[in-house]
Amino acid sequence: MTLDLTPDELLSTTRAVRRRLDLDRPVPRSLIEECVDLATQAPTGRNRQRWHFVVVTEPARRRAVADLFLSSLALASGQPLTQRDVWRMNYHPGSTERVFDGLRHLAANIHRVPAFVIPAVEGRTDHAPVTEQAGTWGSILPAVWSFMLAARARGLGTTWTTAQGPRERELARVLGVPYEKVMLAALIPLAYTIGTDFKPARRVPRDQVLHWDRW
Ligand SMILES: Cc1cc2nc3c(=O)[nH]c(=O)nc-3n(C[C@H](O)[C@H](O)[C@H](O)COP(=O)(O)O)c2cc1C
Numbered sequence: 593m594t595l596d597l598t599p600d601e602l603l604s605t606t607r608a609v610r611r612r613l614d615l616d617r618p619v620p621r622s623l624i625e626e627c628v629d630l631a632t633q634a635p636t637g638r639n640r641q642r643w644h645f646v647v648v649t650e651p652a653r654r655r656a657v658a659d660l661f662l663s664s665l666a667l668a669s670g671q672p673l674t675q676r677d678v679w680r681m682n683y684h685p686g687s688t689e690r691v692f693d694g695l696r697h698l699a700a701n702i703h704r705v706p707a708f709v710i711p712a713v714e715g716r717t718d719h720a721p722v723t724e725q726a727g728t729w730g731s732i733l734p735a736v737w738s739f740m741l742a743a744r745a746r747g748l749g750t751t752w753t754t755a756q757g758p759r760e761r762e763l764a765r766v767l768g769v770p771y772e773k774v775m776l777a778a779l780i781p782l783a784y785t786i787g788t789d790f791k792p793a794r795r796v797p798r799d800q801v802l803h804w805d806r807w
Contacts, residue, residue, distance in 0.1 A: 594745045595788055604792040606741050609749030610694035613783035615704035619649075623746050624707065624782070630742040631711075634735035637727040642714035643735050644774065646767050649707045656766045657710075658702045661779060664758040665699055698751065698781065709780040710756060710767065711736045716775055732777045740780070749785035752778055 597605070628645050636643065648657050698705075713732035717725045740750045756763050756779040763779070764771035 602741055602745055605790040606744040607790045608751040609785055610698040610751055612786040613749050614786050615701055617784045619707045627739050627742040631735040631739035634738045636731035643732050644712040646710040657708045660759045660763050661702050661755045664755040705781040705783055707782040709782050711777045712774050713777055714774055736778055747784055747788055750780050750782050755779045
């Protein structure tokens, strides 16, 4: 069963969901499988399809992933957000407090999130030229967004996080991922949403981002 959303509604209302995750409701495996099936319709360079999705629902492993999520956050210590954090994080003006409030809530509840999705791509580009980096990341990130759109269509909420970054090696070990050959692309908490009404967000106006014929 999917929500009654037009394509434009789906594209404009798939939000980063942190506060409205239903932490008491398990997510059926079949729904996640459907999302992966849709995600793998995304494009990849040379159609190589080097993508993987590690889904974690088993309690002990979920706890280990949640611990790593927390340890990768500056606010894991529970310290209030400082001006220095704001500066360091370089958030879009106007979003900082809202995003951080949501993130604090997510951090406080991360051990209750029913599922984590960790998308991964074969091949490491740590010191690779830009073309190779673009080709590799460009072959996993569209699929990740498709996964998130498919999840939203099914009443599920996601937040794209890069919490895997600072702890990638440890997370790979916990998940049995061969770190030398595979990059973890994101760490996505997944749960049903509380309510399904999400709104389009305010974004930078079109005339600041659209360039016609020249910059
Ligand atoms: C590359 C990337 C990294 C992100 N990292 C995090 C993160 O580590 N933690 C988090 O809570 N949200 C993270 N987000 C979610 C953004 O904060 C969110 O997409 C943005 O604030 C817009 O929110 P909205 O889509 O709900 O309007 C990330 C998003 C992207 C695309």
